Amino acid sequence: xxxxxxxxxxxxxxxxxxxxxxxxxxxxxxxxxxxxxxxxxxxxxxxxxxxxxxxxxxxxxxxxxxxxxxxxxxxxxxxxxxxxxxxxxxxxxxxxxxxxxxxxxxxxxxxxxxxxxxxxxxxxxxxxxxxxxxxxxxxxxxxxxxxxxxxxxxxxxxxxxxxxxxxxxxxxxxxxxxxxxxxxxxxxxxxxxxxxxxxxxxxxxxxxxxxxxxxxxxxxxxxxxxxxxxxxxxxxxx
Ligand SMILES: C[S@@+](CC[C@H](N)C(=O)[O-])C[C@H]1O[C@@H](n2cnc3c(N)ncnc32)[C@H](O)[C@@H]1O
Numbered sequence: 001x002x003x004x005x006x007x008x009x010x011x012x013x014x015x016x017x018x019x020x021x022x023x024x025x026x027x028x029x030x031x032x033x034x035x036x037x038x039x040x041x042x043x044x045x046x047x048x049x050x051x052x053x054x055x056x057x058x059x060x061x062x063x064x065x066x067x068x069x070x071x072x073x074x075x076x077x078x079x080x081x082x083x084x085x086x087x088x089x090x091x092x093x094x095x096x097x098x099x100x101x102x103x104x105x106x107x108x109x110x111x112x113x114x115x116x117x118x119x120x121x122x123x124x125x126x127x128x129x130x131x132x133x134x135x136x137x138x139x140x141x142x143x144x145x146x147x148x149x150x151x152x153x154x155x156x157x158x159x160x161x162x163x164x165x166x167x168x169x170x171x172x173x174x175x176x177x178x179x180x181x182x183x184x185x186x187x188x189x190x191x192x193x194x195x196x197x198x199x200x201x202x203x204x205x206x207x208x209x210x211x212x213x214x215x216x217x218x219x220x221x222x223x224x225x226x227x228x229x230x231x232x233x234x235x236x237x238x
Pocket of ligand 1: 024028029072073074075076093094095096099118119120121136137138139140143144
């Protein structure tokens with residue numbers, strides 16, 4: 001599949017905006033296929049964390065005390081499963097059919113755990129209900145234009161509801177949209193995008209889209225020379 005980009009109307013050094021999500025499911029299926037299997041017990045241990053280091057940093061307390069949650073980009077589905085075992089009505093969406101198949105096979109028996117294969121903006125656009133908390137752990141929020149996604153999430157949170165997300169801190173000096181060749185340099189023309197901001201940048205974006213009670217910071221790694229984790233929390237005003 002080849003695609004034609006058109007020049008950006010206001011800036012000829014840029015081409016069209018990165019809004020085409022048609023190629024990403026295959027990329028994330030390949031990512032899913034590379035994830036090692038673990039037992040259910042192993043998977044539920046430290047299942048809910050925001051950091052890339054197991055058992056490190058804050059846990060699901062950042063969500064407050066929700067009765068209903070939505071995860072954007074659930075991956076293996078372990079965090080959804082962990083919330084469901086606490087009695088929360090926990091829904092997760094992921095664009096990868098393979099992740100969805102695996103999560104349902106592994107966690108579908110849990111009352112309150114719901115897995116849906118969907119792209120985040122499409123799902124939120126079609127949704128008619130609201131959640132107490134919407135979150136994303138290195139997930140779809142990192143990989144979706146925040147000017148598109150943040151208003152959709154805001155709309156789907158109850159008044160007073162929370163958005164929480166985490167991902168890697170940006171490479172210093174490299175901010176905004178970042179592109180990757182999803183099928184390698186000899187592959188099909190498929191792109192995956194990711195958005196990078198310092199905590200102050202996320203706070204400004206969240207304010208711009210009507211969120212309040214914003215806290216964005218980098219959680220330090222277990223060792224000072226390792227990469228930390230950017231974690232942001234924000235609320236839909238009551
Ligand atoms: C880096 S993985 C993280 C998965 C999981 N949250 C974890 O912590 O292990 C990113 C996940 O987000 C999903 N994803 C990426 N972009 C998405 C989008 N636009 N809509 C829905 N899911 C998406 C991918 O399929 C993948 O499972």
